[in-house]
Amino acid sequence: MTEYDVIVIGAGPVGENVADRTAQGGLSTVVVESELVGGECSYWACVPSKALLRPGAALRAAADVDGAKQAVTGELDVAGILRRRDYMVSDWNDEGQVKWLEETHIDLVRGHGRLTGPKRVAVTGTDGEITELTARHAVVVSTGSAGLVPDTPGLAGIRPWTSRDATSVKDVPESLAIIGGGVVACEMASAFTDLGSRVTMIVRSRLLANQEPFAAQLVHDALAERGVTILEGASVAEASRTPEGTASLVLADGREVAAAEVLVATGRVPRTTDIGLESVGLKPGSWLDVDDTLRVTGTDWLYATGDVNHRALMTHQGKYQGRAAGDVIAARAADRRVDDAPWGAHVATADHSAVPQVVFSDPAVASVGLTAAAAERAGIAVRVRDYDMSAVSGAYEAADHYRGQARLVIDDARNVVVGATFAGPDVAELLHAATIAIVGEVPIARLWHAVPAYPTVSEVWLRLLEADGRPTAPGR
Numbered sequence: 001m002t003e004y005d006v007i008v009i010g011a012g013p014v015g016e017n018v019a020d021r022t023a024q025g026g027l028s029t030v031v032v033e034s035e036l037v038g039g040e041c042s043y044w045a046c047v048p049s050k051a052l053l054r055p056g057a058a059l060r061a062a063a064d065v066d067g068a069k070q071a072v073t074g075e076l077d078v079a080g081i082l083r084r085r086d087y088m089v090s091d092w093n094d095e096g097q098v099k100w101l102e103e104t105h106i107d108l109v110r111g112h113g114r115l116t117g118p119k120r121v122a123v124t125g126t127d128g129e130i131t132e133l134t135a136r137h138a139v140v141v142s143t144g145s146a147g148l149v150p151d152t153p154g155l156a157g158i159r160p161w162t163s164r165d166a167t168s169v170k171d172v173p174e175s176l177a178i179i180g181g182g183v184v185a186c187e188m189a190s191a192f193t194d195l196g197s198r199v200t201m202i203v204r205s206r207l208l209a210n211q212e213p214f215a216a217q218l219v220h221d222a223l224a225e226r227g228v229t230i231l232e233g234a235s236v237a238e239a240s241r242t243p244e245g246t247a248s249l250v251l252a253d254g255r256e257v258a259a260a261e262v263l264v265a266t267g268r269v270p271r272t273t274d275i276g277l278e279s280v281g282l283k284p285g286s287w288l289d290v291d292d293t294l295r296v297t298g299t300d301w302l303y304a305t306g307d308v309n310h311r312a313l314m315t316h317q318g319k320y321q322g323r324a325a326g327d328v329i330a331a332r333a334a335d336r337r338v339d340d341a342p343w344g345a346h347v348a349t350a351d352h353s354a355v356p357q358v359v360f361s362d363p364a365v366a367s368v369g370l371t372a373a374a375a376e377r378a379g380i381a382v383r384v385r386d387y388d389m390s391a392v393s394g395a396y397e398a399a400d401h402y403r404g405q406a407r408l409v410i411d412d413a414r415n416v417v418v419g420a421t422f423a424g425p426d427v428a429e430l431l432h433a434a435t436i437a438i439v440g441e442v443p444i445a446r447l448w449h450a451v452p453a454y455p456t457v458s459e460v461w462l463r464l465l466e467a468d469g470r471p472t473a474p475g476r
């Protein structure tokens with residue numbers, strides 16, 4: 001039995017951040033990892049998906065600038081795209097991240113971790129050998145999530161792809177049917193069209209249902225123009241494969257979609273089915289409910305960070321939780337004051353109101369905070385300001401046919417931004433200003449003093465403020 005101050009199960013980006021903070025807080029820390037240090041994000045999710053998407057976006061950007069477009073005479077090189085993806089994921093080798101653990105004085109135990117009781121974890125190595133660990137202060141579950149495969153008749157039997165198969169693709173299929181219309185579906189539809197697959201999307205409601213409708217429409221139109229068939233309001237009733245191996249999806253309305261491969265992009269399930277939750281009175285397979293210090297409800301030693309707590313399934317937000325959790329564990333261990341008031345050092349307050357996300361389809365959608373519909377559902381009286389980004393000088397300079405749209409959602413009572421969405425080419429880098437405005441609760445009147453440089457696409461901020469109306473001096 002080996003004792004540490006803190007045991008972290010799962011060395012994805014989030015577990016790594018927790019461990020970094022507890023180690024920096026002076027606590028002996030071990031991470032347990034069953035696959036690759038760096039997790040889903042580094043090898044099968046964020047990193048390879050963005051690597052697959054970038055070449056097409058770069059090519060289209062160059063092809064939309066007269067003078068540059070004449071230099072773009074070739075086609076995307078599929079072998080080059082896959083080679084660059086392989087480089088980005090270090091050929092699925094985690095040596096570099098293991099080295100970082102060593103340098104940070106964090107121990108690593110490889111194998112499958114399971115809770116066996118309060119503050120106790122057993123790790124089963126690939127050779128079947130079991131390592132018993134105990135924690136003096138805390139155990140943190142950062143085991144992430146996996147692709148959900150709906151129980152549609154026949155679907156599991158046709159061995160559909162999950163996001164892992166898509167992002168690690170070696171042989172690009174001639175055709176790909178994608179079930180789902182969320183983030184993974186839109187990004188992979190964009191990427192596989194670039195790679196040369198004929199893509200059909202089967203979407204229950206509409207694309208990007210959680211995003212502003214105008215943003216989803218821009219993505220829809222661009223994907224359709226690039227040849228993607230988008231079947232909205234459609235669902236799969238039954239799946240099978242022909243003897244030749246072609247997948248056949250029969251839709252609820254009787255239509256049939258045939259494709260070489262099927263990607264299921266219908267959301268995630270927590271990786272908690274086999275981590276010993278029953279040994280501490282929790283339900284296997286459940287998302288783990290936590291308070292704002294990331295402590296699992298009803299315990300004083302168990303924490304859950306990242307995807308597994310279902311607060312915001314994104315790397316940056318999970319890492320933010322990881323920093324708060326690591327620091328609060330160190331503070332509690334040393335009996336120091338816990339700063340758990342909203343926006344304090346030990347809480348993940350932004351999870352509730354300021355979660356940024358970029359959908360890296362082409363065009364991209366960058367959003368933070370509330371959409372207009374979400375504000376209405378939350379009972380917040382808001383006003384909405386929209387602006388056509390192609391009319392901004394920076395966009396006019398950037399591309400010959402820039403298409404983009406922006407929206408601010410402004411809280412009427414408090415006169416602060418509570419939501420922002422930008423849709424268009426390269427909008428990802430516009431987002432952080434909006435995140436700062438929301439987290440900082442910067443009054444609209446003060447935002448007029450944050451002057452965007454000319455001619456940048458950021459001037460859309462000025463146009464959105466103008467759409468809202470210039471404030472007049474008080475008392476007039």
Ligand SMILES: Cc1cc2nc3c(=O)[nH]c(=O)nc-3n(C[C@H](O)[C@H](O)[C@H](O)COP(=O)(O)OP(=O)(O)OC[C@H]3O[C@@H](n4cnc5c(N)ncnc54)[C@H](O)[C@@H]3O)c2cc1C
Nearest residue numbers: 010012014034039040045046113143144306307313314315
């Ligand atoms: C295709 C795709 C693209 C994405 N792109 C983005 C993006 O661009 N930006 C973004 O912010 N987010 C993106 N995400 C989401 C992002 O990948 C996740 O939010 C992030 O990986 C969560 O990090 P995590 O550390 O909580 O979990 P993970 O990254 O899943 O890591 C969990 C780790 O725990 C290990 N583990 C699990 N169970 C055990 C066990 N019992 N014992 C030992 N180890 C265990 C796993 O092997 C894994 O290494 C994407 C997701 C997908 C599917």
Ligand SMILES: NC(=O)c1ccc[n+]([C@@H]2O[C@H](COP(=O)([O-])OP(=O)(O)OC[C@H]3O[C@@H](n4cnc5c(N)ncnc54)[C@H](O)[C@@H]3O)[C@@H](O)[C@H]2O)c1
Nearest residue numbers: 150180181182183184185204265266267268313358359360
């Ligand atoms: N760029 C990024 O930040 C990024 C990229 C990819 C994934 N992610 C994260 O990964 C998570 C998973 O992404 P995702 O796209 O799988 O999930 P999602 O929740 O974004 O979309 C799921 C889609 O599947 C549909 N769906 C759900 N159940 C279905 C069923 N039974 N049959 C048919 N359709 C069904 C939904 O209507 C929706 O269109 C997201 O929470 C996202 O935040 C982030």
